[in-house]
Amino acid sequence: MSTQNELIESLRQIIGAPNVLTEGDLTAWVRDWRKRETGKALAVVRPGSTLEVAAVVKACAAAGVSIVPQGGNTGMVVGSTPDASGTQIVLSLQRMNSVRALDAANLTITVDAGCVLQAIQETCEQAGFLFPLSLASEGSCTIGGNLGTNAGGTQVVRYGNTRDLCLGLEVVTAQGEVWNGLSGLRKDNTGYDLRDLFIGSEGTLGVITAATMKLYPLPAAQLTALAAVPSLDAAVTLLGLAHRFLSSGLTGFEVMGQFALSLVVKHFPQQRVPLYQDAPYCVVLENSDHESEAHARAQFERLLEAAMEQGCVTDAVVAESITQARALWHIRESIPLAQAEEGLNIKHDISIPVSRIPEFVRVTDALLAQAFPGARLVNYGHLGDGNLHYNVQAPAGADAAAFLNEQEQGINTLVYESVDQFGGSISAEHGVGSLKIDKLEHHKSPVALGMMRAIKQALDPQGIMNPGRVVRV
């Protein structure tokens, strides 16, 4: 206890008393985004510079106190909030939110880890560039959190995950040393890929304090279409055609099941949802064009004509204005909200090779219908990346809370075992955190888990970096 008080005292000296929070309402830092768990922090520490982060980590390491790095605290898997022990420090990067440099000729931007994603997008757009990472929480998530969890989002089909957009990192190690791996280099084969090891490690190996990210020229036009497809097989065929006809112009490909769309109509009646009544699935396609809107439209028409000839699209609308395009995307974005309105539900964030998704859904739907009669499937997601949010809603009229209480484990087990059968992943874009750490023990190969433990012990021998997340040693 006295060690803890001494630590807090020395932290106050390092970064200033106002930046070491121990009293008052700390909910924003200790409760996870989905409100599944509320922890207790020894203190919430808010350093203002990389050197302050290093000093904080050194002090915690000396005191043997563990650290939970936190960005916008918008994670989905309880990975950035402290446990209930009251012995962990929350290390918030939010005060480190400066853009360090934008290098137009090198197509890179270097930012502090605490920069909010949307602020980075806006800075780049004002300079005439696109920073393509885009996800629902972009108004509050930070680039440090995006990197720590290798966030995905809606543009992955063209630009990849956060990992693919990063050229270099600045990291404070578990020993409190600063690794300046910031780099605007597109080629650097001088040893092991430390950058990608920290990306997606969810703060369990060190603290990401800054990053150099890739930029792209702003597209001249962006068009959105909604297409009705007769089946998931047809949606996969459409995806293949879209790759051929639009090439890298294809920047969005989102599938939505009919029941998911019906929930949007039910709970947001003011929203117009075209095409869905007669279609088992609808697809939102986005075409980003570097030439002109006319060219984008011509490309879209070529694609949709070919798709209708092949029978993989039964009907389609192309947005005539940015407002219409936003409305089409808004349908997709409204699904999780409509689900919440419908009641508690069981969320999955799975990936399967694109070619096997239709069969996966057929098989898994049937298994669920058999084992959990009446359970309703809210199936939608980033089909272009093989990533489905294959969610399960309680039977109509049932007590959702009771249903979850009784069935969540069983439903997760059934879905994840089916994912294993199809060579998929139980966490496509949300990460592991503490929510899936036990499941990972059953769904990841023992050889891989063994290597992960060896790496964790090698880089964080004290085990103070976000313990109980990702992997247990």
Add this chain to the structure above:
Amino acid sequence: MSTQNELIESLRQIIGAPNVLTEGDLTAWVRDWRKRETGKALAVVRPGSTLEVAAVVKACAAAGVSIVPQGGNTGMVVGSTPDASGTQIVLSLQRMNSVRALDAANLTITVDAGCVLQAIQETCEQAGFLFPLSLASEGSCTIGGNLGTNAGGTQVVRYGNTRDLCLGLEVVTAQGEVWNGLSGLRKDNTGYDLRDLFIGSEGTLGVITAATMKLYPLPAAQLTALAAVPSLDAAVTLLGLAHRFLSSGLTGFEVMGQFALSLVVKHFPQQRVPLYQDAPYCVVLENSDHESEAHARAQFERLLEAAMEQGCVTDAVVAESITQARALWHIRESIPLAQAEEGLNIKHDISIPVSRIPEFVRVTDALLAQAFPGARLVNYGHLGDGNLHYNVQAPAGADAAAFLNEQEQGINTLVYESVDQFGGSISAEHGVGSLKIDKLEHHKSPVALGMMRAIKQALDPQGIMNPGRVVRV
């Protein structure tokens, strides 16, 4: 010694005596590609399956004998041949050369590590897909070697390095365990990124036995242009315009200095080299188009007109036929051969942020001219990736062998210190091997080297995987 004989005997039992070579001419396996060093192998071992590789590694680990994994043995940094001790096993993957699966709907191909790059390119093209990795040694290098060294090549500006084309690996660990990390998944956030840790580790952490790689639709047309530019600054401006006008259609951007081109003219007089007499630099641009050749040509013309208006291009030719396009690329490919004809020279494979390359070349040219009067600079490379092959030729008429003997160390030191000043890398695409392992100690941050050593010890505690390469523990 008897242990060694027992090991060889057991290896013969594991994979068959004909696949354990200990006598005869083993030059192809023990001498490096650039003929800089010839080692001695305890044996050259050629397993035919992943399980055989695992059994070989287990046997070597039990005997404490170290292993040098080898693909096509086309590396540039002496990383895949044994040392002179005669105590190391060369583990050749060449017999493992099957295509395991091509998944058209998932846009992936899964191949054994020993598949020759060109064979993979051809298999994909016959199926209507592009596997974009392309480099000079593609006729003999293997995908396992490409992955082990994270090879670059001529299409990186659009498709990235080998790392960016890989979705999953199968690896035999230093303990002889098989990790099946083969995955056709574009999103998988279930723990540390082991895939990218093995990619580029040059066989020092384990043996890559298979991989799942990304495919792309074949472009409808590919056009090549040669542009004369008044300076490197102009070349960088042209690159920015090319990104804007061609977007991801820009699949090649190679710069060539006037002296480099003059060597091609001098030593290959049958080759026609346009434009170079009046231009300090020429650029080869490639535009891959998914619509049509007419569209590709129109795009190219838009770009070149804009570039001439801005003064960053003084003259340009667009190839009218595939033969002409090949001829333009052939000029670029002939530079290293022309250099060899001119005599021994000092090669560098460096990268610098694109925006800083012109200043780097100005500063470093001047330093070299001052310190090594008469030394001639053969400057060319993948400007689109910030990667220069900034090579140094002995003064005209000088004894090249004597010059190298006396000056190579000094010239390397000067160039690499300048690279450090500009935040660059001393090995952009060739890797470290044994050739640059000592230099890396001076040019990589101690914090990064410390993490590399910790990872090496964690995954290969016996130190039997390609010791003396990349990093010393």
